[in-house]
Amino acid sequence: MKVPRVWQRGSKDMTAMPHPRHRTAKKPMWIIVLLSIVCVSLIGAYVYPPRRYSTCYFFASSVCTPFKDWLPAVTRREPTDQEVFSSVVIRDLLSMPMPVSKKPKIAFMFLTPGSLPFEKLWENFLQGHEGRYSIYIHASREKPVHSSPLFVGREIRSEKVVWGRVSMVDAEKRLLGNALLDIDNQFFVLLSDSCIPLHTFDYIYNYLMGTNVSFIDSFLDPGPHGSGRYSIEMFPEIEHRDFRKGAQWFAITRRHAILIMADNLYYRKFKLYCKPTVGRNCIADEHYLPTLFKIVDPGGISNYSVTHVDWSEGKWHPRSYRAADITYELLRNITYFNEIVHIASDETRTVTSTPCILNGRKRPCFLFARKFYPDAVNNLLKLFPSYTSA
Numbered sequence: 001m002k003v004p005r006v007w008q009r010g011s012k013d014m015t016a017m018p019h020p021r022h023r024t025a026k027k028p029m030w031i032i033v034l035l036s037i038v039c040v041s042l043i044g045a046y047v048y049p050p051r052r053y054s055t056c057y058f059f060a061s062s063v064c065t066p067f068k069d070w071l072p073a074v075t076r077r078e079p080t081d082q083e084v085f086s087s088v089v090i091r092d093l094l095s096m097p098m099p100v101s102k103k104p105k106i107a108f109m110f111l112t113p114g115s116l117p118f119e120k121l122w123e124n125f126l127q128g129h130e131g132r133y134s135i136y137i138h139a140s141r142e143k144p145v146h147s148s149p150l151f152v153g154r155e156i157r158s159e160k161v162v163w164g165r166v167s168m169v170d171a172e173k174r175l176l177g178n179a180l181l182d183i184d185n186q187f188f189v190l191l192s193d194s195c196i197p198l199h200t201f202d203y204i205y206n207y208l209m210g211t212n213v214s215f216i217d218s219f220l221d222p223g224p225h226g227s228g229r230y231s232i233e234m235f236p237e238i239e240h241r242d243f244r245k246g247a248q249w250f251a252i253t254r255r256h257a258i259l260i261m262a263d264n265l266y267y268r269k270f271k272l273y274c275k276p277t278v279g280r281n282c283i284a285d286e287h288y289l290p291t292l293f294k295i296v297d298p299g300g301i302s303n304y305s306v307t308h309v310d311w312s313e314g315k316w317h318p319r320s321y322r323a324a325d326i327t328y329e330l331l332r333n334i335t336y337f338n339e340i341v342h343i344a345s346d347e348t349r350t351v352t353s354t355p356c357i358l359n360g361r362k363r364p365c366f367l368f369a370r371k372f373y374p375d376a377v378n379n380l381l382k383l384f385p386s387y388t389s390a
């Protein structure tokens with residue numbers, strides 16, 4: 001056993017003293033008492049060191065122990081009423097059995113300003129699968145004109161949506177709420193007017209129904225368009241280290257859809273403090289769900305979106321495909337990507353590639369893709385049977 005250095009030094013000092021006995025006798029009592037207390041506590045601390053630092057030398061504290069770790073543990077922050085209410089609801093939602101449906105359906109939820117240019121393509125995709133899907137349309141600007149009977153009468157009540165504002169999240173929640181009314185809807189896919197399907201219906205149905213994971217994009221971007229959008233008013237419920245970014249286009253389980261309905265605590269923080277106009281230019285729909293699930297169920301989400309988009313040009317908007325860009329090679333390429341790419345927005349522009357793992361297997365990441373211009377529809381219709389075939 002190592003002897004603490006204080007003892008070695010102490011005994012050396014003692015032997016160096018010529019007449020220890022006389023000196024001891026003259027010493028005032030309080031010094032002896034004080035010394036004994038110090039020694040006893042040092043021995044105590046040596047024998048029962050704080051667990052995390054048991055390998056540290058006592059007097060080398062500067063190299064291993066910040067001073068605050070020697071102070072009694074700071075009392076933990078008391079959760080607020082709202083945090084307690086929220087945590088019990090979420091905990092039980094995550095563990096309770098969900099109602100079982102005999103004929104589970106996928107809810108395709110379209111968030112669009114007006115008409116959907118790819119209705120005919122979706123009709124091709126959905127044909128022959130009646131009873132296994134439902135369609136919901138949130139048209140925020142004008143009443144859509146339909147080119148497929150499958151979409152007629154599927155609009156829900158909508159409200160104005162302002163890009164980057166919480167009204168975008170509200171529209172997503174409105175779609176979820178309406179789709180949840182049908183107990184048979186078991187998976188909820190958010191799509192835009194510029195989205196197309198990349199696989200056959202059966203492939204997509206089995207991909208989604210075969211897992212309990214929700215496909216929500218979520219990554220830590222340390223740059224100005226990621227963590228830089230965090231505002232301190234979100235503290236303490238949302239800490240800086242939990243703030244995440246991700247594309248808004250999700251595909252989620254019924255359990256997680258209900259969880260989003262139940263959340264008011266984190267939603268409120270984003271409604272109040274994540275806006276494009278105040279200071280930090282925060283975009284609510286790119287941060288609310290990635291951050292919420294990072295906090296409440298990080299293991300329950302894939303961290304990638306099943307909707308492909310190409311940000312590689314590094315512009316403000318992703319690449320948009322025109323009719324002339326549409327080739328069999330392009331679509332097959334996108335269909336069989338099995339790595340997800342995230343680009344940090346700081347000066348390092350760090351690119352992270354993560355394989356898409358589902359139920360322990362590496363799988364193609366994407367089921368849908370955006371953004372396609374309306375003029376691409378005829379080429380897409382022509383190629384649909386070939387690019388979706390296995």
Ligand SMILES: *[C@@H]1O[C@H](CO)[C@@H](O)[C@H](O)[C@H]1NC(C)=O
Binds near residue numbers: 209210211212
């Ligand atoms: C999903 O969870 C339920 C209940 O928790 C379980 O019975 C089922 O096997 C799970 N499905 C998959 C694909 O993991």
Ligand SMILES: *[C@@H]1O[C@H](CO)[C@@H](O)[C@H](O)[C@H]1NC(C)=O
Binds near residue numbers: 294299301302303
């Ligand atoms: C997603 O990321 C979180 C951290 O943000 C992690 O805890 C979780 O395991 C990840 N999920 C998967 C499926 O990799």
Ligand SMILES: *[C@@H]1O[C@H](CO)[C@@H](O)[C@H](O)[C@H]1NC(C)=O
Binds near residue numbers: 327329330333
């Ligand atoms: C397909 O992917 C390969 C490899 O990522 C790339 O080199 C090629 O340009 C892509 N082709 C098209 C048409 O996008």
